[in-house]
Amino acid sequence: MSTTHVVVVMGVAGTGKTTVGPLLAARLGVPYAEGDDFHPEANIAKMSAGTPLTDDDRWPWLDAIGEWAHGRAGLGGVVSSSALKRAYRDRLRAAAPGLVFVHLTGDRALIEERMTRRKGHFMPTALLDSQFATLQPLGPDEAGVAVDVAGTPEEIADRAAEALATLDG
Template sequence: MGVSGTGKTTVGRLLAQALGVPYAEGDTFHPAANVAKMTAGIPLDDADRRPWLDAIGDWIRARPDRQGAVVACSALRRAYRDRLRAAAPGAVFVHLSGERPLIQRRMAARTGHFMPAALLDSQFAALEPLQEDERGIVVDVSGSPQEITARALAALAALPPARE
C-alpha cells in the first residue's frame, strides 16, 4: 500500500518472488472509467474505488487457503483496507512510505503510467497511515528496490504470529 510512485509494483513483484507466491497488480482491477478519470487528472472518489476494491478482494479470496499472495494496491484509507480485510481477514499490509520530494522525482522519471504526478497531492491528502490495530508494517522507500524489499522481508519476518 502507499501513494503512487512509492514502488508498489516493483517491490510487490520482488516481494512475491522472494515469498514464492502469486502477484497481482492492483491497477489492472480498475474499470476503464477509473483509468480514464485518473488519466484526465481527476481523483477517484469512494464510489469509484468500491468496485475496484471488491475486484481485488475477489482475486485474493480466490487464492487457495494459506497460499498467500502479494497485491500492489494503494489502500490509502482505513475504510479501503477494512474492505480488503473483509475479503482476506489475514491480510498484512506493507505500507511503502517516503518523503514527498523523493516520490515526486520518481513519478516524474517514470514513463507509460496513467497516473499523473498532478494527483500526488490528492493521494497524500487521502493517505491514512496504518493504525495500531491493523496488521502491517511501514517500510521506508529510500534506496534500491532490492534494499526496500529486503527491509520489507525482515519486518514481515519480525511480525508476531496472527491471532486466529
C-alpha cells in the first residue's frame, strides 16, 4: 500500500505515536518524521519540568511540523503530533492543506500504564490529565480516522492503514 497523503498521527501522550508512526509510514511506503524533534528546547525543558505547554509555546512547533508536511505534499509522509485541539489541526492544515489525521485513542488506564513503562521520554505521566482535558477529538468535517490503541503496535498500525484506505475508496 502506498499513499501521497501526508498523515498526522495524533493523540494524547502515551498513545504510541512515536511507535506506531514509523510502522504506519513503512506500511504506506513513505518517510516518517518524529514530531517531538520539531519542539524548541524551551518546550522540552518545560514539559520535562512537568509544566504543560501553552498555545503560545505550541505555535512555533506546529508551524515547523506544518512546514515539513507542506514539503511532502503530493509525495506522502507520516508525522507525529499530539494535535490535541482543533485550532492546532487547523494551523497544520493551513500550512499543508489536505492533511489526514490518524487519532490514536484508548482507555486512559492503558495509556497511563504504557507511559509509566517508557524510558527516556521527557513527558511525565503527571501531564496526562492535562492532555485529556485539552483533547478535542476529530470533528466530522476533518479528514481522518480514529484508531484504538489496544493491541500490539503492529496491530494498531495495520488498523490505521486499513482505516486510511477507506478514506481513499
